[in-house]
Amino acid sequence: MTGQIFRGNGEPHDWDMPPAPPWRQFRGQPIVEHPYHDNWAADYPNELERARTYQAHGREIELVNVALLLRRPLLVTGRPGTGKSALAYAIAHELKLSPVLRWPITSRSTLQDGLYRYDAIARLQDANLQPGQSPASIGRYLQLGPLGAALLPYERPRVLLIDEIDKSDVDLPNDLLNVLEEGEFRIPELVRIADTDNEVEVGIEHASAPVRINHGTVRCRAFPIVVMTSNGERDFPPAFLRRCVRLDITEPDHQHLEAIVRSHLGAEALAASTDIVNRFLQQRTTGELATDQLLNAIFVTMHSDVTHANDRSELADLILRHLNVPD
Structure with a gap:
């Protein structure tokens, strides 16, 4: 493949993304500025080391670029210890898109865990402790998860690692289908108040500043670079596989x-x-x-x-x- 975006050599470089296919174009607004701390080397030295030392094969490089061009998630399968997760860090480092947004999957993970968290109990407690005062904004009790943060309307895509998706409940891959296909989701707690408060600031884990959500909807502009890893412990439904670019990392010779x-x-x-x-x-x-x-x-x-x-x-x-x- 000519004109590779990801080169697999561990060297950060400038790059331009070719136009997306007509069926994978997104127009989220308004554009969100990078809300994360940029000092990746100091804050995440282990991740940076994994990124710099990753040794990509020709086939891996080719399939990463296919996923980038098609704006599709990359499903990376292989035995434990073959470097599946490290690939996400290598992409982020080389394309200057750090830090990686990581969502580690367990058998109890749900789609909402990845999208956002709403602390309704804390909001109720604060209201009871401060009777007669104006309630704090609902955004104070909302925090975007790694998937939700990755879908914000950035000019440049974020790298999202969904780690060990094969450990999830059987329903999670199917639950992801619509979000990954449409590149957007709604926060019902904000949709209900959109008529009176159509712009709400919400937090993001590890971010330096909150972001504004308009009318309760998060819609991406640059589709995130999604790397999903699997140890091959289960099969996935065809509808899920159809929306992914699949990469099998073999044992190194x-x-x-x-x-x-x-x-x-x-x-x-x-x-x-x-x-x-x-x-x-x-x-x-x-x-x-x-x-x-x-x-x-x-x-x-x-x-x-x-x-x-x-x-x-x-x-x-x-x-x-x-x-x-x-x-």
Whole structure:
């Protein structure tokens, strides 16, 4: 693919988004300025490290750009530890769209958790404690969730990570369909008062300032870059899959593993740990291992007092234990 927006090289660069397909154009108004703190390196050093060291393959780069061009969510499937979540941080870092909005999914997650939270109890308590006074704005008790914040009408898209969606209740993927298709949602608590208060300021987690919601509706302008990860623990309905660009991240081969070790720990660490890399590859043929186990094993052997080869192997084996085999 020519004219790639995401290059996968870890280098931030300027870019321009080609026009959206006619069926994926959004016109949210008014434009919202970036409401987040920009000091990503200081506030989120672990996320920045994951972004800088991510090693993207050609196929991954191609499918990320397909999702960007089509304004469609990217459904990333793979075994634990293959870097699915790190891809979202790599995109945000390279396209200068940090910080990432992250929505970790559990079996109790609902669509409203991702869109917004309304603390009706706190509002009632405040009203009872201050009788005779004008009530505080309802916006004080509303806070947009990561999905809701991603759908605000930004000029540039936000990166949203919906992590481990396969752990959700069976209804959540279907509940997401309309929001991801239309790029908008309504907040009923604000819609009901739109005739008398058509513009309300609401908060966003980790944001430096509130944002204004008009007539109770949040409608995107630049469709967010949505990365949904799955460990492959369940199947998704066809209607959901049809709206996604699907990327399956396979286990890295020998060459790719070396590139990962080099990017995280340096060339010297790789040169001194070829035995551990080979041991990892050998043990991976008989059971499930994650790439971060290899990085941990190399780091531990580098920073321990062990020098004998057998002792190094024993120390590495404490970490390189199969994930799918009980102790």
